[in-house]
Amino acid sequence: MNSSETTLTPSLGPEHTELVVLSILNDQPSYGYAISKQVAARSGESFKIGPSQLYPLLTRLEKQGLVETDWEEIKSASSEPKAKGRQRKWYKLSAKGKKRLASRIEAHRRFTTLINSFIASVPGVEA
Amino acid sequence: MSAPHQTTNSQDTRQKATVQPSTRDPIERWLDVFTGLLAVNARQRERIRDELEDHLRMRAQDLMILGESEPEAVQRAVKELGETAELARRFKEATHQPRRSTIMHSILLAIAGTGLAVGAVTLTGTPTAMPLAAAVGVVQPAQDEIKTLGVDLPAGPLEQALSTVAEMTGTPMFVHWASIENELGVDRGSEVAFIPAKNLAGSKILELINASLGLEGADVIDVRVEENLVEVATRGYFDRLEMVTMDHDVSALVPAVGVLDTTDEAETLRENIMLMVEPELWYPDRGTAATATIAITGSRLSVRAPERVQAQVDLYIAQLKHAATDQLRKGELATKAAREEHNAERLRTAERIRRNCGDLNTEVQSLSEKLERIGTEYWGHFYRSDQLERDYSFALVEEGADSDAVLAQLVQQKARIESIEIERDLLKSRLHAVQDRLMQAEDMLASYQ
Numbered sequence: 001m002n003s004s005e006t007t008l009t010p011s012l013g014p015e016h017t018e019l020v021v022l023s024i025l026n027d028q029p030s031y032g033y034a035i036s037k038q039v040a041a042r043s044g045e046s047f048k049i050g051p052s053q054l055y056p057l058l059t060r061l062e063k064q065g066l067v068e069t070d071w072e073e074i075k076s077a078s079s080e081p082k083a084k085g086r087q088r089k090w091y092k093l094s095a096k097g098k099k100r101l102a103s104r105i106e107a108h109r110r111f112t113t114l115i116n117s118f119i120a121s122v123p124g125v126e127a
Numbered sequence: 128m129s130a131p132h133q134t135t136n137s138q139d140t141r142q143k144a145t146v147q148p149s150t151r152d153p154i155e156r157w158l159d160v161f162t163g164l165l166a167v168n169a170r171q172r173e174r175i176r177d178e179l180e181d182h183l184r185m186r187a188q189d190l191m192i193l194g195e196s197e198p199e200a201v202q203r204a205v206k207e208l209g210e211t212a213e214l215a216r217r218f219k220e221a222t223h224q225p226r227r228s229t230i231m232h233s234i235l236l237a238i239a240g241t242g243l244a245v246g247a248v249t250l251t252g253t254p255t256a257m258p259l260a261a262a263v264g265v266v267q268p269a270q271d272e273i274k275t276l277g278v279d280l281p282a283g284p285l286e287q288a289l290s291t292v293a294e295m296t297g298t299p300m301f302v303h304w305a306s307i308e309n310e311l312g313v314d315r316g317s318e319v320a321f322i323p324a325k326n327l328a329g330s331k332i333l334e335l336i337n338a339s340l341g342l343e344g345a346d347v348i349d350v351r352v353e354e355n356l357v358e359v360a361t362r363g364y365f366d367r368l369e370m371v372t373m374d375h376d377v378s379a380l381v382p383a384v385g386v387l388d389t390t391d392e393a394e395t396l397r398e399n400i401m402l403m404v405e406p407e408l409w410y411p412d413r414g415t416a417a418t419a420t421i422a423i424t425g426s427r428l429s430v431r432a433p434e435r436v437q438a439q440v441d442l443y444i445a446q447l448k449h450a451a452t453d454q455l456r457k458g459e460l461a462t463k464a465a466r467e468e469h470n471a472e473r474l475r476t477a478e479r480i481r482r483n484c485g486d487l488n489t490e491v492q493s494l495s496e497k498l499e500r501i502g503t504e505y506w507g508h509f510y511r512s513d514q515l516e517r518d519y520s521f522a523l524v525e526e527g528a529d530s531d532a533v534l535a536q537l538v539q540q541k542a543r544i545e546s547i548e549i550e551r552d553l554l555k556s557r558l559h560a561v562q563d564r565l566m567q568a569e570d571m572l573a574s575y576q
């Protein structure tokens with residue numbers, strides 16, 4: 001095995017990306033940019049969900065009824081009182097989303113258990 | 128749900144942004160281009176725009192805190208969003224979910240196990256440059272999910288071939304024989320040649336079945352899957368079933384006119400769509416498929432067509448909008464280049480005038496100095512002449528004085544004074560002329576600054 005193989009950073013596939021995003025929203029409502037920052041922060045910058053991946057995913061989750069959304073108007077301190085502010089979209093996990101999250105977690109655990117059964121006894125590699 | 132801060136429902140009443148590239152900031156300009164590519168309805172387009180604007184501004188702000196300049200931060204934030212057209216496609220995929228699940232690979236039913244297969248439907252048909260799967264806007268199965276039938280299809284009647292496919296996939300299949308027999312002129316017993324289907328995907332198998340039966344264009348056998356049932360019928364049958372009317376916004380492509388008015392550009396757009404997107408659907412004489420209709424009034428394109436075609440129309444319009452935006456951008460670049468060249472020429476001209484003013488100033492100074500010197504000389508000769516006049520008057524009455532010699536000197540002085548006066552007048556005239564030219568040059572220079 002060469003050195004580059006030993007330092008591979010795991011990347012998120014589509015299913016894991018959905019799992020991570022649903023988990024974050026399960027903790028508390030959030031919005032796109034905050035979600036992407038949380039993913040990076042909680043994984044020690046190992047995982048990054050780029051906007052081109054995140055926003056279409058959030059759109060799909062909303063379409064499937066897995067998240068509920070709400071809009072917030074963001075105004076800067078210097079803007080006029082009557083001026084329109086920027087719009088921020090908040091996401092919150094729906095009841096359907098919670099079920100999906102539970103099923104994703106279950107599938108992930110089953111998968112991990114299966115993989116572990118293969119690698120637990122590989123000689124020369126510490127568990 | 129309520130956001131943790133001030134919440135508003137004013138979203139729906141907000142005015143749609145118009146494209147004003149020259150006066151908007153880079154984020155807005157990018158959003159203008161991006162939303163032009165979004166093949167979603169106006170409401171969705173505006174909401175996606177708002178969300179991405181929030182992201183871009185937050186990201187740019189963070190990058191500026193980390194020390195990047197504003198232009199660098201904005202550029203990087205936009206770059207991180209990835210390729211614009213690809214992002215628009217992803218949003219379209221995420222936004223559009225077909226009413227009926229349609230399949231490209233009927234065999235996916237067996238693989239999915241649950242019957243929740245998804246995919247696109249065109250199994251054969253008029254070749255098109257457009258990526259149809261993207262146009263239909265459905266989730267494409269991952270490559271490793273696409274399996275093959277596992278057995279070859281022996282030569283035999285059509286009914287037997289379809290039964291074999293159903294049997295091997297373990298999925299119930301219903302064949303609309305009436306539609307196939309009436310519209311395509313083939314029946315259960317129509318002979319299908321041997322198909323080496325073992326390692327082929329479902330779409331290819333059906334394509335070969337159609338080819339074997341001599342079916343092509345719009346008049347082909349097609350399939351749909353809903354829940355745990357595969358339906359087999361003609362494409363026309365499904366098209367009639369999936370016929371919907373949708374409005375498409377083409378305001379970016381046709382001139383603004385009254386709601387019920389139409390223009391030559393709108394007519395050209397209509398004709399191009401009919402030629403480029405499934406032509407046989409708009410011209411009934413080209414096949415037996417369902418007849419779609421299309422009308423443009425004002426900036427609204429109304430299309431009555433199967434859902435799969437609506438998505439293709441959407442994509443075609445998005446491509447045209449992209450081309451229009453590109454053309455606009457090129458036009459702006461050309462205008463900018465011309466403006467820059469014009470400004471550069473003005474600067475060069477101003478520089479030439481400035482140099483000319485410098486030369487004229489030098490000349491004015493030189494002439495002024497000469498005039499000053501000649502003035503001094505003049506007054507020297509004038510006083511000397513005045514003295515000689517007094518000496519001459521005295522010599523005329525003074526005995527023994529040489530009045531002729533004094534007179535000769537006086538005449539010489541007078542001649543010199545006259546010569547200096549002529550030279551001084553010439554210098555003055557020349558100085559005035561140069562001063563006039565300098566004044567004109569300075570006025571011209573002021574107009575260039």
